[in-house]
Amino acid sequence: MTRALEKYIRPGVKSTPFCPGCGHGILMGLILRAIDDLKMEMKKMLFVSGIGCAAWIPSPHYNGDTLHTLHGRAIAFATGAKLYNPDLCVMVVSGDGDLSSIGGNHLIHAARRNIDLKVICANNMIYGMTGGQVASTTPKGSRTSTTGEGNPYRPFDLCKLVEGAGATYVARFSVTQPILLIQSIKKAILHKGFSFIDVLSPCPTQYGRRNRLDRPDEMMKDLIRRCILEEEIEGLTEEERAEKIITGEFLS
Amino acid sequence: MTGIKQVRLSGFGGQGVVLAGLLLGQAGVFDGKYISGSNSYGAQARGSGCKSEVIFSDGPVDFPHLTTADILVAMSQGAYDLYCQDVKKESGLILYDQGFVTPREDLRVKHLAIPATDVSIKRLKNKQAANIVFLGALIEVTHIVSPKAIRKAILVHVGERFQSLNLKALRVGMELGRKMDG
Amino acid sequence: MPSKWVKTPFPKGRYYFSGNEAAAEGAIAAGCRFYAGYPITPSSELMERMAVRLQEVGGVFIQMEDEIASISAVIGASWAGAKAMTATSGPGFSLMQESIGYAAFTETPCVIIDVQRAGPCTGQATKVGSGDIMQAKWGSHGDYQVIALSPWSSQEMYDLTLRAFNLSETYRVPTMVMADEAIGHLRETIQIPSRVEIFDRMKRKGRAPFDSEEEDGVPPMPSFGEGERLAVTGSTHDGFGFRKTDDPQVHARLVSRINKKILNHRRTIIETEDYLIEDAEIALITYGFTARTSLYVVKRLRKEDWKIGMLRLKTLWPFPDEAVAQLGKRVRKILVPEMNLGQVAGEVRKYVPCDVHSLTQTNGEVIRPDVLIETLRRM
Numbered sequence: 027m028t029r030a031l032e033k034y035i036r037p038g039v040k041s042t043p044f045c046p047g048c049g050h051g052i053l054m055g056l057i058l059r060a061i062d063d064l065k066m067e068m069k070k071m072l073f074v075s076g077i078g079c080a081a082w083i084p085s086p087h088y089n090g091d092t093l094h095t096l097h098g099r100a101i102a103f104a105t106g107a108k109l110y111n112p113d114l115c116v117m118v119v120s121g122d123g124d125l126s127s128i129g130g131n132h133l134i135h136a137a138r139r140n141i142d143l144k145v146i147c148a149n150n151m152i153y154g155m156t157g158g159q160v161a162s163t164t165p166k167g168s169r170t171s172t173t174g175e176g177n178p179y180r181p182f183d184l185c186k187l188v189e190g191a192g193a194t195y196v197a198r199f200s201v202t203q204p205i206l207l208i209q210s211i212k213k214a215i216l217h218k219g220f221s222f223i224d225v226l227s228p229c230p231t232q233y234g235r236r237n238r239l240d241r242p243d244e245m246m247k248d249l250i251r252r253c254i255l256e257e258e259i260e261g262l263t264e265e266e267r268a269e270k271i272i273t274g275e276f277l278s
Numbered sequence: 279m280t281g282i283k284q285v286r287l288s289g290f291g292g293q294g295v296v297l298a299g300l301l302l303g304q305a306g307v308f309d310g311k312y313i314s315g316s317n318s319y320g321a322q323a324r325g326s327g328c329k330s331e332v333i334f335s336d337g338p339v340d341f342p343h344l345t346t347a348d349i350l351v352a353m354s355q356g357a358y359d360l361y362c363q364d365v366k367k368e369s370g371l372i373l374y375d376q377g378f379v380t381p382r383e384d385l386r387v388k389h390l391a392i393p394a395t396d397v398s399i400k401r402l403k404n405k406q407a408a409n410i411v412f413l414g415a416l417i418e419v420t421h422i423v424s425p426k427a428i429r430k431a432i433l434v435h436v437g438e439r440f441q442s443l444n445l446k447a448l449r450v451g452m453e454l455g456r457k458m459d460g
Numbered sequence: 461m462p463s464k465w466v467k468t469p470f471p472k473g474r475y476y477f478s479g480n481e482a483a484a485e486g487a488i489a490a491g492c493r494f495y496a497g498y499p500i501t502p503s504s505e506l507m508e509r510m511a512v513r514l515q516e517v518g519g520v521f522i523q524m525e526d527e528i529a530s531i532s533a534v535i536g537a538s539w540a541g542a543k544a545m546t547a548t549s550g551p552g553f554s555l556m557q558e559s560i561g562y563a564a565f566t567e568t569p570c571v572i573i574d575v576q577r578a579g580p581c582t583g584q585a586t587k588v589g590s591g592d593i594m595q596a597k598w599g600s601h602g603d604y605q606v607i608a609l610s611p612w613s614s615q616e617m618y619d620l621t622l623r624a625f626n627l628s629e630t631y632r633v634p635t636m637v638m639a640d641e642a643i644g645h646l647r648e649t650i651q652i653p654s655r656v657e658i659f660d661r662m663k664r665k666g667r668a669p670f671d672s673e674e675e676d677g678v679p680p681m682p683s684f685g686e687g688e689r690l691a692v693t694g695s696t697h698d699g700f701g702f703r704k705t706d707d708p709q710v711h712a713r714l715v716s717r718i719n720k721k722i723l724n725h726r727r728t729i730i731e732t733e734d735y736l737i738e739d740a741e742i743a744l745i746t747y748g749f750t751a752r753t754s755l756y757v758v759k760r761l762r763k764e765d766w767k768i769g770m771l772r773l774k775t776l777w778p779f780p781d782e783a784v785a786q787l788g789k790r791v792r793k794i795l796v797p798e799m800n801l802g803q804v805a806g807e808v809r810k811y812v813p814c815d816v817h818s819l820t821q822t823n824g825e826v827i828r829p830d831v832l833i834e835t836l837r838r839m
Contacts, residue, residue, distance in 0.1 A: 036689065036691065038700075038702065068689070069685065069686075069687040069689065070685055072540075072684050072685070074536070085691065085693060085703075086691035086693070086701060086702055086703065089689055090689060091684040091685065091688075091689060091690045091691075091692075092690070092691045092692065092693075092701075093536065093539060093684075093690075093692045094691075094692065094693035094694065094695065094703075095532065095535075095536075095562070095694065096532070096558055096559060096562050096694055099528065099529070099532040099559065102524065102528065102529035102530075102532035102533050102536070103532045103533065103535060103536035104536060105496075105522070105524075105529070105533045105536065106494065106496060106532065106533030106534060106535065106536030106537035106538075106540065106542075106544070107536035107537060107539060107540040107684055108536075108540075109494070109520045109522060109533070109537065110493075110494050110520050110536075110537040110540040110541065110542045110544075111540040111541060111683075111684065111685055113685060114540065114684055114685050131525050131526065131529070132525065132529055132532075135524070135525040135529070300476075300647070303476055303647055304476045306476075306649075307474055307475070307476040307649050310474075311649070312648075312649050313476060313647070313648060313649050314646060314647070314648050315476070315646070315647035315648070316642070316645060316646050316647070317645065319586070339648070340752060340755045340756040340759060341752050341753055341755075341756035341829055342613075342646055342648065342752055343642075343826060343828070345756075345828075345829060
């Protein structure tokens with residue numbers, strides 16, 4: 027399905043900065059499709075991002091107001107803007123390291139306040155821009171540029187984290203589930219309160235090539251194979267279940 | 279009163295020293311004075327040494343902390359021992375709580391023993407009002423602020439629940455002061 | 461820059477305010493309608509009063525999870541159109557530095573009040589110090605400018621906080637009020653006027669919000685939601701906010717302008733006050749609470765026929781180079797008393813040919829008149 031989405035792109039933007047095979051470009055388009063479906067007025071939309079590859083999804087590409095902030099602080103900046111001007115629809119689009127590691131404190135406190143922000147976490151499970159270092163979301167055992175023998179620690183389950191902190195819309199989808207993800211983004215936009223979507227987005231450049239998923243299409247296929255909906259868990263053996271990633275709406 | 283008067287209220291945390299200083303300074307402002315007031319206390323909210331200083335002046339105050347004291351109110355022995363020597367010889371005045379403080383005999387400073395805590399417990403059924411009893415006595419003896427101004431200060435800075443207690447404590451203190459003067 | 465006179469939202473009159481309370485009232489008078497902060501001694505009373513007052517005047521108050529969040533929310537609110545501020549003390553001021561650099565580079569008006577305490581580190585939380593003067597100027601990385609003011613009374617906590625907002629809006633620059641514990645907690649008789657002059661940021665539709673034809677110009681600043689489709693970034697950017705992270709000319713031009721827009725306007729930003737310097741042979745250069753000690757001492761020594769005067773720095777950054785240089789030509793000796801190890805004395809030495817002595821005190825207490833007099837007698 028092709029659509030005229032150019033009007034949502036800032037004049038002067040010619041290409042995206044993402045690597046071949048990166049999932050962020052897909053997410054970039056899916057967010058705009060959700061906005062287009064809802065006929066949102068771009069001049070009332072503020073997109074806030076931190077630092078990292080994912081922070082470039084909205085900034086400066088989207089043709090609303092964009093606020094590209096410091097590493098980890100997107101939610102704090104967004105909180106100030108939203109509180110002062112509640113008429114703005116404020117969406118935070120940033121990466122897993124930015125939102126949950128350096129910015130983890132702001133994430134849980136914004137969830138606790140249930141402040142009306144739509145937080146979309148482009149989760150590639152690694153620090154992409156800085157060269158593939160381990161993140162708070164990197165699966166245990168994965169190799170990164172700072173865990174050559176495999177990550178010894180468990181990752182955050184970001185959905186459980188924000189749900190525990192008080193978020194009122196929580197979902198996880200992969201960029202390989204575009205229809206579901208668009209629906210979820212639309213729900214987040216319409217939801218009044220703190221919404222969080224953990225979006226799995228492959229990083230072949232930094233993650234895949236260190237973890238035997240050398241080609242972009244291998245990473246995509248891997249996500250398609252592993253992402254299942256909550257209701258599909260039943261009937262799986264313990265072993266089968268362990269390698270799956272459970273997606274869906276956890277709180278709405 | 280002309281020129282500058284320097285007043286130090288002292289005791290330990292929890293006795294209401296800071297509130298007494300605030301009320302005294304506020305009353306001075308109502309009387310049209312230039313006031314500089316400051317407090318000092320430790321990091322603990324209760325129990326450590328505490329002082330509140332108020333400077334009364336007819337014009338802008340240059341150095342806003344005390345350089346010497348014209349008047350010392352000592353609500354504890356520790357505070358008395360620490361500050362009694364800063365009080366001006368001959369012209370100075372020390373008011374102390376006679377239930378808590380044993381004064382020195384070698385200072386050439388006028389002393390007035392105020393049974394503030396005792397009176398506060400017996401007549402007001404609340405030892406927390408001793409600070410205001412002291413204020414009443416101080417005002418009656420020195421006329422440093424007007425009774426009208428201090429009453430107005432109490433109404434501005436004390437919560438409604440405690441206003442009548444504080445106004446009563448003030449009256450009781452002023453009675454004590456009158457007896458001292460007489 | 462157009463200004464307007466507005467009625468103050470607090471009844472005109474004489475009040476007995478602490479410096480912290482007075483600063484809050486000055487902020488409200490200036491039009492501040494957003495405060496985000498985190499508790500820290502000795503600044504907390506300022507936040508507590510803002511919590512009450514912003515509710516009364518229809519503004520927004522929020523206590524954030526830390527100081528980084530506080531200054532970041534302030535910057536977000538400023539771009540949403542608010543006159544916004546926070547207040548803190550040393551440890552919190554340290555945490556805020558990265559975002560202060562962001563505000564300088566994105567040209568975001570905001571006011572930060574630092575009620576300085578005895579540092580370094582946690583130091584003595586309830587005691588006074590003045591050790592953050594250099595940090596105010598150099599605390600964030602890279603080359604940038606800020607404005608920093610230094611109040612010496614409760615009245616000036618009101619007046620200079622008001623002025624900090626005016627300067628911040630005029631020059632689109634983070635502006636600091638470098639108070640200290642002694643001034644923050646000092647209660648004094650202060651006069652609240654019925655009307656005050658306030659300055660608002662300039663808005664021009666369609667114009668570049670991050671560039672100016674003049675090399676020291678201040679561009680107009682639209683707000684989010686006005687249809688200007690702003691692109692704000694802390695990376696190097698062109699006039700319309702597009703990241704230019706590889707272009708040497710764009711970077712040099714932007715860094716140069718955000719510095720020149722302050723330095724080239726320093727004659728209107730800087731305020732100093734002279735006391736008794738006409739025939740002075742010795743001068744004190746002083747600021748903050750210590751200026752009160754200094755004035756007391758100058759008057760006292762004048763009675764002993766000393767030819768002594770003082771220059772008070774109401775603005776610390778940009779540094780009052782001209783006033784200091786002129787004084788340096790007139791007097792034989794200068795003494796800079798301060799509650800740090802000579803942070804301003806070092807600046808003074810850059811601009812004067814005469815002897816510059818430094819009285820430093822870092823014991824958590826104010827410099828008392830006898831200490832200053834003793835130092836002068838020994839000089």
